[in-house]
Amino acid sequence: MYNSKLISILRKIPAKSIGKLGDFIRSPYFNKNANIVALFDILVPHAPTFEAPEIERRALHKMLFPNKSYNEQKLRYAVTDLTKLVEQFLIQHKLNDSKDLRDLFLLQQFRELGLDNYFKSTLKAHKKEASKRLTRDGDTYLYEFLLAREHFDLMFLEGAKEKDILLIEMLDSVDQFFIATKLKFYCEVYNNKLMRASEVQPLLMPEIMLHLKDHPYEDIPAIRMYKLVLDMLQNTGDDSKFLALKAALTEYGKYFKIEELQNLYVYARNFCAQKINSGNKDYFRLLFDLYLELVDRRMVFDTGHISSREYRNVVYVGLRLNEAEYVKDFIYKYKDQLNPDERASAFNYNLAYYYFVQGKYDKVHGLLAKVESEDTYGYLDNRLLLLRTYYEVEEIVPLFSLIDSLKMYLRRNRKLSDFNKTVYVNFIKFVTKMVKIKLGGKQKLEPLKAEIESSQYIADRFWLEQKLQELEKKRR
Numbered sequence: 001m002y003n004s005k006l007i008s009i010l011r012k013i014p015a016k017s018i019g020k021l022g023d024f025i026r027s028p029y030f031n032k033n034a035n036i037v038a039l040f041d042i043l044v045p046h047a048p049t050f051e052a053p054e055i056e057r058r059a060l061h062k063m064l065f066p067n068k069s070y071n072e073q074k075l076r077y078a079v080t081d082l083t084k085l086v087e088q089f090l091i092q093h094k095l096n097d098s099k100d101l102r103d104l105f106l107l108q109q110f111r112e113l114g115l116d117n118y119f120k121s122t123l124k125a126h127k128k129e130a131s132k133r134l135t136r137d138g139d140t141y142l143y144e145f146l147l148a149r150e151h152f153d154l155m156f157l158e159g160a161k162e163k164d165i166l167l168i169e170m171l172d173s174v175d176q177f178f179i180a181t182k183l184k185f186y187c188e189v190y191n192n193k194l195m196r197a198s199e200v201q202p203l204l205m206p207e208i209m210l211h212l213k214d215h216p217y218e219d220i221p222a223i224r225m226y227k228l229v230l231d232m233l234q235n236t237g238d239d240s241k242f243l244a245l246k247a248a249l250t251e252y253g254k255y256f257k258i259e260e261l262q263n264l265y266v267y268a269r270n271f272c273a274q275k276i277n278s279g280n281k282d283y284f285r286l287l288f289d290l291y292l293e294l295v296d297r298r299m300v301f302d303t304g305h306i307s308s309r310e311y312r313n314v315v316y317v318g319l320r321l322n323e324a325e326y327v328k329d330f331i332y333k334y335k336d337q338l339n340p341d342e343r344a345s346a347f348n349y350n351l352a353y354y355y356f357v358q359g360k361y362d363k364v365h366g367l368l369a370k371v372e373s374e375d376t377y378g379y380l381d382n383r384l385l386l387l388r389t390y391y392e393v394e395e396i397v398p399l400f401s402l403i404d405s406l407k408m409y410l411r412r413n414r415k416l417s418d419f420n421k422t423v424y425v426n427f428i429k430f431v432t433k434m435v436k437i438k439l440g441g442k443q444k445l446e447p448l449k450a451e452i453e454s455s456q457y458i459a460d461r462f463w464l465e466q467k468l469q470e471l472e473k474k475r476r
Contacts, residue, residue: 006083007050009090010043017093018047024089025082036082039064100143107150116154123151136255138180138222145173179208180222187229191267221255224248229267242271246286250293262299265290288317295330305339308346315350319357320462328354345371349382356389364389376415380406380424388463391431391438399435403428419457427459434467445471 013021025031025040042063046052053059061068061075068074095101103126110119126147133140148170155163186205217223228248232241245268253261272287291314294300300310311334318327331354335347352367368386373379383406390399406428410421430452437443449468458464 004079004083006079006086007043007055009083009086011048011050013086015048018044020093021086021089024092025085030088031085033081035064035078036085039078039082104143104146104150107147111150111154116158119150119154123147134254135257136221137257137260138177138184141173141177141180141220141222145170145177148173176217176220176223179212179217180220180226182208183223183226183230187226187233187267190230190233191270221252225252225256225264229264232267232271236271236274242268242286246290249290253297258299261297262294265294265299284317284320288321288323291317295334301337304337306334306337308338308342311338311346312350312353315353319354324354324358345373345378349378349385353385356385356392359392361389361393376413380409383409384424384427384459387428387431388460391435391467394438396435396439403432423457423459426455426457427464430455430458430464434464434471437471445475 022040022044026037031037039060042060043050043055046055054063057072057075058070061070064078065071065074103122107119107122107126110116110122130144130147148166152163152166152170155166182202182205186202189202212223212227216227225245225248228241228245232245235241249261249264249268253264256264269287269290272283272290275283276287291300291310294310295314300306300314314330315327318324318330331347331350335343338346348367348370352364352371355361355363355367365386368382368389371378371382373382383402387399387402387406390396390402406424410416410424410428413421416424430448433443433448437445437448445468449472452458452461452464452468
């Protein structure tokens with residue numbers, strides 16, 4: 001039972017929805033089987049883990065069918081029936097969240113029942129409501145097509161002349177949906193480098209791209225935006241393509257649902273990161289501008305809380321641009337909007353990083369001691385910041401002790417990929433060599449500098465390069 005489909009689904013249903021599920025299962029419209037209600041009542045007290053011995057198959061059978069010998073098939077039927085009801089609840093729950101689908105199904109019912117007047121009045125009201133909506137993503141045109149199709153089916157039965165106009169509207173909507181959706185997922189394919197590693201071309205993409213040259217659909221935000229994304233991805237050396245997308249995000253972002261708009265910003269942010277990694281530091285400012293927009297639009301928030309990862313990204317990029325005043329205000333301003341489970345650690349780590357960049361190393365160690373990182377990467381980031389602090393204040397004994405413990409941690413850690421291990425191992429290796437030079441060792445700087453420059457994968461390359469420059473100045 002513990003790994004059954006039913007238990008797997010129940011474990012994922014939020015606690016606040018379990019009561020609604022119980023009401024659904026007890027509703028005689030959906031269920032008249034008392035055994036299904038009894039089974040649900042037996043299982044629910046063991047939420048959210050559903051791992052108690054009482055719900056093992058034989059124990060469950062004994063409670064559900066007292067005074068009956070064990071019958072595996074009978075229990076299986078009861079579990080299957082409850083599973084189907086739970087699935088039906090999930091469908092109903094999703095339907096309750098989608099007014100468009102409810103209205104569409106109502107129109108279908110009015111048409112099928114021959115209630116033409118109610119169909120037309122409902123359609124008119126819905127079109128009026130839909131025209132006031134700001135969202136104009138690809139799904140908008142799919143919904144317009146579905147509405148037009150329902151209307152066309154009714155007009156066709158009536159033999160009305162308006163059906164020809166509806167037919168054109170319906171075709172326009174489905175074309176706009178098709179092109180916008182095709183572009184959207186083509187961008188994802190291209191971004192994942194699948195296209196560049198293969199001669200395979202998604203069906204009709206060359207024809208769509210040719211069509212867009214003569215018909216740019218400037219008034220269709222969903223098509224315009226993804227065409228700009230694709231232009232940027234295909235022309236990485238042309239900064240104007242990125243700037244056009246960045247401007248469009250500001251101007252047309254209001255037409256997209258929050259989840260899709262966040263994904264569009266990811267394309268722009270990744271492009272900035274690629275440029276920065278290739279040595280173009282001007283993109284730090286452009287990336288920071290994107291983050292300011294994301295914060296202003298509350299698109300770095302998840303379920304009401306600012307993401308700890310995005311919280312840190314804003315701090316990191318802002319400090320790279322010497323926006324110290326903004327960053328410190330940001331750290332304190334959004335502290336209470338972090339997830340309570342991560343709040344203390346995220347706040348203390350980012351404040352420690354702020355003080356580190358400001359050169360106030362005496363405040364770093366105490367703040368990092370308050371950071372609890374169960375996550376592997378969080379732990380490593382914490383330790384690497386402490387390592388850099390030891391380097392700056394020349395606390396050599398704890399520095400080498402930390403290096404040894406990090407090496408052991410990386411050797412034993414099985415969660416990190418080989419790539420990520422290489423990133424951290426290289427950083428530790430280069431810090432170790434720099435410490436020895438800093439302490440007066442006879443090692444030459446030029447070979448170390450060349451080795452760092454030729455290494456593609458290193459954590460915090462920027463800091464390493466800064467420290468190398470400082471060592472070079474001292475040796476002149």
